[in-house]
Each structure stands twice: as C-alpha cells, then as structure tokens.
Amino acid sequence: RKEVEQDPGPFNVPEGATVAFNCTYSNSASQSFFWYRQDCRKEPKLLMSVYSSGNEDGRFTAQLNRASQYISLLIRDSKLSDSATYLCVVNIGTGGFKTIFGAGTRLFVKA
Amino acid sequence: DAGVTQSPTHLIKTRGQQVTLRCSPKSGHDTVSWYQQALGQGPQFIFQYYEEEERQRGNFPDRFSGHQFPNYSSELNVNALLLGDSALYLCASSLSGRVPDTQYFGPGTRLTVL
Numbered sequence: 001r002k003e004v005e006q007d008p009g010p011f012n013v014p015e016g017a018t019v020a021f022n023c024t025y026s027n028s029a030s031q032s033f034f035w036y037r038q039d040c041r042k043e044p045k046l047l048m049s050v051y052s053s054g055n056e057d058g059r060f061t062a063q064l065n066r067a068s069q070y071i072s073l074l075i076r077d078s079k080l081s082d083s084a085t086y087l088c089v090v091n092i093g094t095g096g097f098k099t100i101f102g103a104g105t106r107l108f109v110k111a
Numbered sequence: 112d113a114g115v116t117q118s119p120t121h122l123i124k125t126r127g128q129q130v131t132l133r134c135s136p137k138s139g140h141d142t143v144s145w146y147q148q149a150l151g152q153g154p155q156f157i158f159q160y161y162e163e164e165e166r167q168r169g170n171f172p173d174r175f176s177g178h179q180f181p182n183y184s185s186e187l188n189v190n191a192l193l194l195g196d197s198a199l200y201l202c203a204s205s206l207s208g209r210v211p212d213t214q215y216f217g218p219g220t221r222l223t224v225l
Contacts, residue, residue: 101153
C-alpha cells in the first residue's frame with residue numbers, strides 16, 4: 001500500500017464546476033499536510049497547508065481528518081487556469097522530516 | 112526576496128558517469144531537501160540536509176549523496192549513473208522549527224542519462 005494515495009484522474013470538468021479531490025495517508029506519525037499544484041514540466045507550487053479545523057483560500061477549501069487519515073481539496077467555480085496536477089503532500093516527523101507525495105490528480109477544466 | 116534556485120537547468124550524461132546538481136535555498140531558509148521526479152509520477156524524497164548534515168533519507172541507494180555548505184546551499188551527487196536516473200531533480204527549502212514545515216521548490220534540473 002502506498003503511503004499517500006490519490007485518485008489519479010483525470011478529472012475533466014467544465015468552467016464553473018465544483019470539483020473535489022481526496023487523499024489518504026497511512027503513516028500515523030504524519031505531522032504536516034499540504035496541497036501543491038504542478039503545471040506541466042514545472043516545479044510544484046504550494047497551494048495551501050491543511051489543518052484539522054479546515055482552511056479556505058478564495059475558491060479553495062482544504063480539510064484534514066486525522067482520525068480517518070484523510071485529506072481533501074475542494075475547488076469551487078473552476079477556471080481554465082486551474083488545469084494542473086494537484087499533489088497531496090505529507091510530512092512525517094518533526095525536527096527532521098520525510099516528505100511523501102501522492103502521485104497527483106490531473107485536472108482539466110474545459111471552456 | 113530570492114526564491115529557490117537550481118543549476119544547471121538541463122544536463123545530459125551517459126551511463127556510468129557522475130553528476131553534481133546545485134541548489135540555493137530561499138532567503139532565510141536553513142533546510143534543503145532533494146527529490147527525484149520521474150515522468151508521470153509524484154516527487155520521491157531522496158534526503159534532507161540541515162546544519163550541514165543529512166538529517167533524513169528516503170529509499171535511495173548510496174550512489175546518491177549530498178552536501179550542505181555553511182551558507183545553506185546544497186549539492187546532490189549521483190555516481191555510476193543508470194538510465195533509470197533520468198528524471199527531474201527538485202530541490203526544496205524550508206525553515207527548521209517552523210510549523211507547518213512548508214517547503215518551497217526550485218525549478219528543477221532535468222537530467223537525461225543516455
């Protein structure tokens with residue numbers, strides 16, 4: 001079983017749609033959680049950190065459920081520019097951590 | 112505020128050769144992590160450097176080694192290159208002790224092994 005699992009997609013949605021990505025992790029020593037986006041042949045860019053209380057940044061909402069070891073990302077009112085690969089990321093340990101990436105979920109937003 | 116920089120951008124080597132990749136962290140960051148990303152995959156953690164020492168390591172063979180300098184910049188060395196080492200190599204920096212330990216990535220070095 002992979003340490004971080006994501007639905008690989010692809011997700012094909014029209015502009016304006018709401019889309020949800022899910023991610024599960026297996027290591028209970030996981031301490032920090034993030035969503036990154038990666039455009040083709042570019043580096044990953046931080047989208048948002050994820051907290052148990054949930055956090056929102058504009059059209060993006062992330063949620064962490066530690067009991068279920070589950071992370072989610074919701075994108076509302078999708079834009080063409082949201083087309084990218086979304087990576088679920090988990091840091092294991094503190095004061096020296098290992099980072100585990102999911103394989104990514106590909107999103108295509110169509111006009 | 113300078114972000115994470117990496118050099119070179121692209122590199123072509125042949126099997127059996129050795130390669131050195133370089134990374135300068137974001138201003139104010141003291142921790143550098145290296146990743147290998149094969150086409151269509153998520154990045155794989157190679158190792159992390161802090162205070163000039165390797166602090167964490169992923170499942171990579173000893174052919175992969177690194178170094179961190181007093182100015183926090185870092186090098187990744189790969190010996191005895193294999194065809195399978197062809198990938199995008201990413202460097203990320205962070206600030207130790209900060210929670211969450213958010214990492215910022217450089218643009219990467221694309222290595223091709225022929």
